Amino acid sequence: MSTHSSAEGASADRNRQPNPGERIADWADGRLGIYSLAKSNLRKIFPDHWSFMLGEICLYTFVIIILTGVYLTLFFTPSMNEVVYHGTYTPLNNIRMSEAYKTTLDISFDVRAGLLMRQVHHWAAIVFVAAMFVHMMRVLFTGAFRKPREVNWLFGFLLLFLGQFDGFMGYSLPDDLLSGTGIRFLEGAVLSVPIVGSYLTMFAYGGQFPGTVIIPRLFTVHILLIPGIMAGLVVAHLILVFYHKHTQFAGPGRTEKNVIGMPLMPVYMAKAGGFFFVVFGALALISAIAQVNPIWAYGPYRSDQVTTDAQPDWYMGFSEGLIRIMPGWEIHFLGHTLELGVFIPLVVFILVLVAIAVYPFVESWVTADKREHHLLDRPRNAPVRTALATAWLALYLILLLGGGNDLVATHFQLSINAITWIVRIGFFVLPVIVFVATKRICLGLQRRDRDKVLHGRETGVIKRLPHGEFIEVHERLPQERIYELTAHDQLQPLELPPAEDRTGIPRKVPFSEKLRAKLSSVYFGEHSQVPKPTAEELEESTSQHH
Amino acid sequence: MLSTSGLSVEKLSARRRHPLAALVALLIALAASGGLYAAFAPTQRAQANPAQSLAIDQGRKLYEVGCSTCHGPSGQGSHLGPSLVGVGAAAVDFQVGTGRMPAQQPGAQVPKKKPVYSQPQIDQLAAYVASLGPGPGIPNPSQYAPGDVAAGGQLFRTNCAQCHNFAGAGGALSQGKFAPELRGVTPKHIYEAMLTGPQNMPSFPDTTMPEAQKRDLIAFVTHTTNPATNPSYGGLSLGSLGPVPEGLFGWIFGLGVLIAASIWIAARTAKARK
Known part of the structure; x- marks a missing residue:
């Protein structure tokens, strides 16, 4: 009172x-x-660029996945108990199936909006992981992962990693022929681990495959454990975005110490809120237009049955590619079998992901750059990073191609064996070719920028001089554009200290230092960057052109 | 009667020691067994069927023009094509009836195309090839009348889906070979394919897959591949080819559309006067 x-x-x-x-x-x-x-x-400033909205797509699809997923749990029974189907979908009448499969059929054919919810959930998952992937590539190619954002990069990577596995578990739950094949694949992969493999599968499956516990277990992990961790990581990710402030591209008035853009309230509140509905609308639309994972067509899982086109969802496709291109090598030793044909792909699968996760730390060690970076790089201005990232992408994409080799074969009327060999060779050769080509393209673009700054833009206007010579008229770029093209800083390669110190005693340089100096010259040596125009050169060119 | 029978018994008893008695008994036994056999054994109709021999003749003429280049002048086969002795009329009806034969060109596998011969011509070819050696005949409609769809689905997923895909959309085999899609294949041709195992397909004779199971399978395939009986629930089926086209669709029409939307939103920013 x-x-x-x-x-x-x-x-x-x-x-x-x-x-x-x-x-x-x-x-x-x-x-x-x-x-x-x-x-x-509320008045936090965010810069404007379409690529900064990729993370928003991830966030919104994550929310949509959780909302639709909660609806699905109301009707789904994660049980491998066998029942005989007598339901709406008559082509499966009198067929034995697990309760998990039966309730998924019920969701699809009997629950109000059930099929739409399933399809929104699945399409949103496909788009969620794709959006995380593109978001991560945006961060990688623009150098947004540099200090102080390395931890946030790791959070993001973990979200992608967990998202992939949660997706895998999600489409494994209905216990249809396709998902059962996926669970069988998982069993084979774990079995191939030396020494502990057989123990691990017995532990996970509660006995011999398929057992009766794997689907209830995957359900708990899929709906509780991983989404819980992911929700925490999303919050941490966003808190760090607020704390670090958003990165921006270089431009007039934009420095390492400010952020130029629009305030959260009201501009980004409206934009982000509106964009959520755009995302939800687009996903609902494609879910109403196109079928995804038609479990009734696959039929219930039985371990003696299999169908062709049994691929994982796209984000696990590169692991499928690895297993498809790997020769079936085995080592028999003292009554034990080392299944290299599965174990090597399993190891490479992890290495491909780890390579991208640790890249920021590798680059920061090579550059020995301890400064904070809030201005983004244009990809061409970091040729070696861009080339490495593109080479990684090329590796990823050719493995995806290998994962779909049968569909490539039937749709382009090729031999599946030829495609497998192309992927095998491409796995080693393509990243190298792509690295060299990308680096050269970047350097070419740097030269182009330099030309544009010093000589202006080609106008397409041809002028004939009095003495008969033809010239193309160049137009100077606006001052802001010149600033944008020259704002990046160009690091010089690290140099080792002189071989002898002042007293003439040979200096002992650790191997790691030598390696770092070498890599640094690969990153920033004269073959890896075109010197940007200096102020004097610009001055000189301006006076020449009146 | 009694006396005569007594007499005849005496006579017989006397004559059974006759030197030729064994021969006579043997002859009687042979005649009896032969006669019994002739009476009960299935009659092999040996007489000529004029219509059938005309069909064989016509078939041979068609064969010599259209098939003998690869299969040899009398169906014995060559390095270009296999022997047709014993493949039966069903194989001809399937291969020629689906347009696979005559082949356009050699290759890993001969694809189906518009049939070159009319059904009467196909029947004549089949009669000729059947005359080369015994083989499975063309089934009659009661043999391929559709059975139970659900049981057929189980059989299909056990025996067929690993090549033809869960929805009969087809799939890849090694070295450019493929399992064709099953949409629009007639029940008779499905039956003949199972019976004869055309090209790269294994055969499923009645000993491994009884006729009733074949009819269940035919019911499943015709039900599944017909949009009238099996509408694509939940929208476009994207070819029923599994997660690969789903991934492509999600990237292009899911994420692609959302990226286009974000470019559009970012381009229409709040205008602050500088």
Whole structure:
């Protein structure tokens, strides 16, 4: 009562009653401190660029996946108990199946909006992982992972990694012929691990494949454990984005110490809120247009059955490619079998992912750059990084191609064996070719930028001089554009200290230092960057061109 | 009667020691067994069927023009094509009836195309090839009348889906060979294919897959591949080719559309006057 009367007294001073909204806000502030939070964050500035919205797509699809997933759990029974189907989908009448499969059929044919929810859930998962992948590539190619954002890069990588596995578990739950094949594949992969493989599969499957426990276990992990971890990581990821402030591309007025853009409230609140509905709408639309994972067509899983086109969803496709191109090598030793044909792909699968996860740390060690970076690189201005990332992408893509080799064969009327060999050779050769080509393209673009800064833009206007010579008229770029093209800094390769110190005693340089100096010259040597125009060169070119 | 029988018994008893008695008994036994056999054994109709021999003649003429280049002048085969002795009329009806034969060109596998011969001509060819050696005949409609769809689905997923895909959309085999898609294949041709194992397909004779199971399978395939009986629930089926086209669709029409939307939103930013 006393607080009430004091609040009344305060409002009487201002000579009016606070409206209900204000009162609720006051109530909340007194308990949650929302005013200071809002004051410091509502006017937070975010820069404008379409590629900065890729992360938003990830966030919104994640929310949509959780919303639709909750709906699906209301009707799904994660059980491998056998039942005989007598339901709406008559082509499966009198067929034995697990309860998991039966309830998925029920969701698809009997539950109101069940099939649409399933399809939104699945399409959203496909788009979610694709969006995370593109988002990560954006961060990689623009150097947004550099200090101070390395930890956030790792959070993002973990989200992608967990997202992939949660997707795999999700489409394994319905216990249809396709998902059962996936679970069988997983069993084979774990079995191939030396020494502990057989113990691990017995532990995971509760005995021999398929057993009766794997689907209930995957269900718990799929709907509780991994989404819980992912939700925590998403929050941490976003807190760090707020804390670090968003990166921006170089431009007039944009420095390492500021962020130029629009405030969260009201501009980005409206944009982001609207974009959520765009994402939800687009996903609902494609879910209403196109079928995804038609489990009724696959039939229930039986370990003596299999279908062709049994691929994983796209994000596991590169592991499928690895297993398809690997020769079936085996080593028999003292009555034990080492199944290299599966174990090597399993190891490479992990290495491909780890390679991308640790890249920021490799680059920061090579460059020995301890500064903070809030301005993004244009990919051409970091040729070696861009070439490495593109080579990694090429490896990833050719493995995806290998994972779909049968469909490539039938649709382009090729031999599946030829495609497998192309992928095998491409696995080693393509990344090298792509690295060299990308680096050269980057350097070419740097030369082009240099030309544009020093000589201006080609106007396409041909002029004939009095003495008969033809020239193309070049037009100077606007000052802002010149700034954008020259704002990046160009590091010089690290140099080892002189071989002898002042007293003439040979200096002992550790191997790691030598390696770093070598890699540094690969990154920043004269073959890896075109010197950007200096102020003097620009001055000189300006005076030449009047 | 009694006395005569007594007499005849005496006579017989006397004559059974006759030197030729064994021979006579043997002759009687042989005649009896031969006669019994002739009476009960299935009659092999040996007489000529004029219509059938005309069909064989016509078939041979068609064969010599259209088939003998690869299969040899009398169906014995060559390095270009296999022997047709014993493949039966069913194989001819399938291969020629689906347009696979005569082949356009040699290759890993001969694809189906528009049939070159009319059904009467195909029947004549089949009669000729059947005359080269015994083989499976063309089934009659009661043999391929559709059975139970659900049981057929189980059989299909056990025996067929690993090559033809869960929905009969077809799939790749090694070295450019392939399992064709099953949409639009007639029940008779499905039956003949199972019976004869054309090209790279294994055969499923009645000993491994009884006729009733074949009819279940035919029911499943015709049900599944016909949009009238099996509509594509939940939207476009994207070819029923599994997760690969789904991934492509998701990237292009899911993420692609959303990236286009984000470019559009970013291009229409709030205008702040500088």
